[in-house]
Amino acid sequence: MSLIPARRSAASSPLRLLCLLSSLGVAPLAAASEPELTATVNPPEGKGGGEYVHRELYEHLTESQREEVWANIHRNIRALEAEGRLAPPTTLANASLAWPLRANGIPDPGYHGISNFVDHNPSYTGFIRDFNCGTRSYDTLSGYNHTGIDIYTWPFSWQKMDFNQVQVVAGAPGTIVYRSDGNYDRNCSFNSGNWNAVYVRHADGSIAWYGHLKNGSVTAKAVGSTVVQGEVLGVVGSSGNSTGPHLHLEVYDSTGKLNDPFQGPCNTLNGNSWWLAQRPYYDSAVNKLTTGGAPAVFPTCPTRETPNEKTAFRYGEPVYFTTYYRDQLNTQTSSYRIVRPNGTVFSSWTHASPAAHYSSSYWYWYWSSFAPTGPSGTWRFEVTFNGQTHVKTFTLSP
CATH class of the missing domain: 2.70.70.10 (Glucose Permease (Domain IIA))
Structure with a gap:
């Protein structure tokens, strides 16, 4: 199998983000996958991400x-x-x-x-x-x-x-x-x-x-x-x-x-599933939730990626909130929240993918100056997707 990764990404605040991404070695691509965002409380300042493409080209063995x-x-x-x-x-x-x-x-x-x-x-x-x-x-x-x-x-x-x-x-x-x-x-x-x-x-x-x-x-x-x-x-x-x-x-x-281990209406090889528990055709889920000081960098194969993860921040530092998905469908809405240490909501918004199906995708949301006056303590970044809620904690201090 051959996997050729590519990114289709988009972001708001174009000029400022272009300069930032360039300095980080991240190449922003076409804005065709601009994420749809509906904010209810204190919307993020910027956004980006999109599909991460895996393409098959060649036989596995001669x-x-x-x-x-x-x-x-x-x-x-x-x-x-x-x-x-x-x-x-x-x-x-x-x-x-x-x-x-x-x-x-x-x-x-x-x-x-x-x-x-x-x-x-x-x-x-x-x-x-x-x-x-x-x-x-x-x-x-x-x-x-x-x-x-x-x-x-x-x-x-x-x-x-x-x-x-x-x-x-x-x-x-x-x-x-x-x-x-x-x-x-x-x-x-x-x-x-x-x-x-x-x-x-x-x-x-x-x-x-x-x-x-x-x-x-x-x-x-x-x-x-x-x-x-x-x-x-x-x-x-x-x-x-x-x-x-x-x-x-x-x-x-x-x-x-x-x-074929998977059973379905077009399996012409065998009559039964081989799986103890066959996963759905679209196995939609969140794979990872992160906070960081910059977007992740996906360099040329086979160089290791730079996730830019970080969980401890100072008042006014930039913070990027990123969610990585598999089998994301445009009929599924993600609900995001950022919660202060005292349990009150700092920000909340929803997002749906612009495409019918992405095998793998990621979306990030950021503030270039996050919470300049705090408060300090342990915060929560939450996403609810496809009936599951996932939480990433991070700390903020003066």
Whole structure:
């Protein structure tokens, strides 16, 4: 998979903000995604943000690489069966998968987005149909129709990779039947390199592929070792044919036939969902809530992002309040509040995205001179979105 990040952003107070963003190394883009804001109490002085775009361009593995993977899997299975270390498949319909990612040491409410599902339209190029009859997938001129689920980390994918903040875990218990590690993991463009991956066969004979892992993070367990559901297999990375950190998950039934873990009206591969609890097609949620002294900076791949987070401020300092979303829809309204230490409301406003759907997006609101006279103490930045309220605290002092 290839992820090409871009930003479509907008901000008020254009001249002043242009100068500020330029000094911070943030490039303001077209104002087409100007956020709609309705304020009820003391509106923010400025605003900005927009969509953060992830685009799919290339196959994950070349045909020869796929053939090599399957050859290794089949050879290892034969050897393990001959040694009595791998039982014959059961008659279960298919394994039941738990979510294959886990946050590691970060308190944020979310950490991911989905850029692509399996493509169920066998034609190419540009003939796309995902399990829900939408077009959240891709194909290529070579005849490759996307064969898995692409789950990327958001926001700050490179920071999350560098600090091992999102782990890949086994969706179901099974036996490792192949693994690869040692491949470069900071790819940003099309390449013919191999990925780091773990391949797990389940009791029913089905096999899950977990690809693009961070170099050196792959489990030390050898082929033939068993793993339990939820066991760490590695860290989300950008190894192989990739332009950003993400997990590519493929599943095959006991006959080696590709399946789609997600069940929906246009799933032509299998009749049942593989998930213990299938997430909705639009899994709308807040991933992160921050306060800071400047907007986040998203540099050129693969440089680590600069979040510019900060939680302690002085009277009159600039403060930026930022919310990062996944699967944001324009039918969903966010309600924001900033609350003083005594519980009174300093500011409140609402916002709805201008676009029908953003896979990942972020919006920030700021005062260039926040609360020049205080009061001091612990303040609250709150957002209520899609039935959930999230809170970020920060302090203000003279």
